[in-house]
Amino acid sequence: MKITNLKTAIIYESKLTRRNWLFYLFIVGGMYILGTLIPGVFILGIGWISWQDIALTSSLPLxxxxxLSLFQSLIITFLVCDIQRNRKKAETREVLLTRPISNGQTLLGEAIGILIPFLTIDIIFMTISMIINIFIPNSPVSLWINLFYLFTYTVPTLIFITSLSILANKLVKHPIFSWLILMAFLYLEYNYAATAFYGILDFQGRLLPNSFSTLIGFMDLSSFLLHRGVFLLLGISFLYFSVLLMKRLPGIAGRQRYLAVLAMLFLAFSLCLGFIYIEKYQSRLENRITCRKAFLKYTETPKTRVITHDITYRPEGNTFSATSRMQIQNQKKRKWTNSCYSLTRG
Structure with missing residues (x-):
């Protein structure tokens, strides 16, 4: 019965999302992005293709x-606010409130019902993009890379912005005010969050090292996955918090406590991943500062020039030994006892 009720809620919400004019606007926007950003879709887009557009396997998909994610985030905020505005009137969703369905299932059905149509368009968009990529000469293509970006880039962004929009509408009762808050959030996020705290505040991860090359793979896969995991867990926690804010009586007494515990757990896990992410970049920053201090320390030390440098390498089973013989020259007119030199000539 629980699965049937959840399925019914998902079907209702999915149908109402597909019928909304904002969803059709999103489809038109996706077609426009294909036509203008990806070469060769429309006749007007055919032209000279720069090397950086196709150099990497991830160039076109990213x-x-x-x-698409930027435009999708904007549309979802409008859509969720429009859904909350329609709830103030008697409409199709009223039939769900008469069923023995819990608040969690109601809100989960609403979230999944919104996610499914948008995720379907995302998959179609990436499929068309990959097909176009195949027909571009000298352009590497990988199905697995497209799937990887779908599940690690698109899905966390979609879950986070949907859950955040639902939570904002639960906290702020009037849809217009919740929409203004969400618009302000998107504006600040787009203009300032990308560089703050190494990008941990940017839910889209615009400046993350997320490129993929067939030669070296991902540049920093662990940091990318940590960042995406933060917003995936944060989106799930927002969804649980939204259930707690529903005014409808719960189906089972006492369940609110368990939902609060789950919401706090997902929020705590998200914060832990964010701390690990920042700590990694902080460690790298400290290493750079140490190297800079060492360089400045030896700046005033007399420099010598390496004339010859011979290295004799001897393999010895599982180990090896090496002997380095170097001839250096003092190019200054004064004597010195300590000096530094560079192994790279020039």
């Missing part, structure tokens, strides 16, 4: 996903 460029399309970036603009």
């Amino acid at each position: 460029r399309g996903i970036y603009f």
Whole structure:
């Protein structure tokens, strides 16, 4: 019965999302992104293709996903606020309130019902993008890279912005005010969050090292996955908090406590991942500062020039030994006892 009720809620919400004019606007926007950002879709888009557009396997997928996710976030905030505005009137969703369905199932059905149509368009968008990528000469293509970006880039962003929009509408009762708050959040996030705290506040991860090359793979996969995991867990926690804010009586007494515990757990896990992410970049920053101090320390030390440098390498089973013989020259007119030199000539 519980699965049937959840399925019914998902079907209702999915149908109402597909019928909303904002969803059709999103489809038109996706077609426009394909036509203008990916070469060769429309006749007007055919032209000279720069090397950086196709150099890496991830070049075309990342460029399309970036603009699609940006536009998708804007549409979802409008859509969720529009849904809350329609709830003030008697409409199709009223039939769900008469069923023995819990608050969690109601809100989960609403979230999944919104996610499914948008995720379907995302998959179609990436499929068309990959097909276009195949027909571009000298452009590497990988199905697995497209799937990887779908589950690690698109899905966390979609879950986070949907849950955040639902939570904002639960906290602020009037849809227009919740929409203004969400618009202000998107504006600040787009203009300032990308560089703050190494990008941990940017839910889209625009400046993350997320490129993929067939030669070296991902540049920093662990940091990328940590960042995406933060917003995936944060989105799930927002969804649990939204259930707690529903005014409808719960189906089972006492369940609110368990929902509060789950919400706090997901929030805590998200904060832990964020701390690990920041700590990694902080450690790298400290290493750079140490190297800079060492360089400045030896700046005033007399420099010598390496004339010859011979290295004799001897393999010895599982180990090896090496002997280095170097001839250096003092190019200054004064004597010195300590000096530093560079192994790279020039």
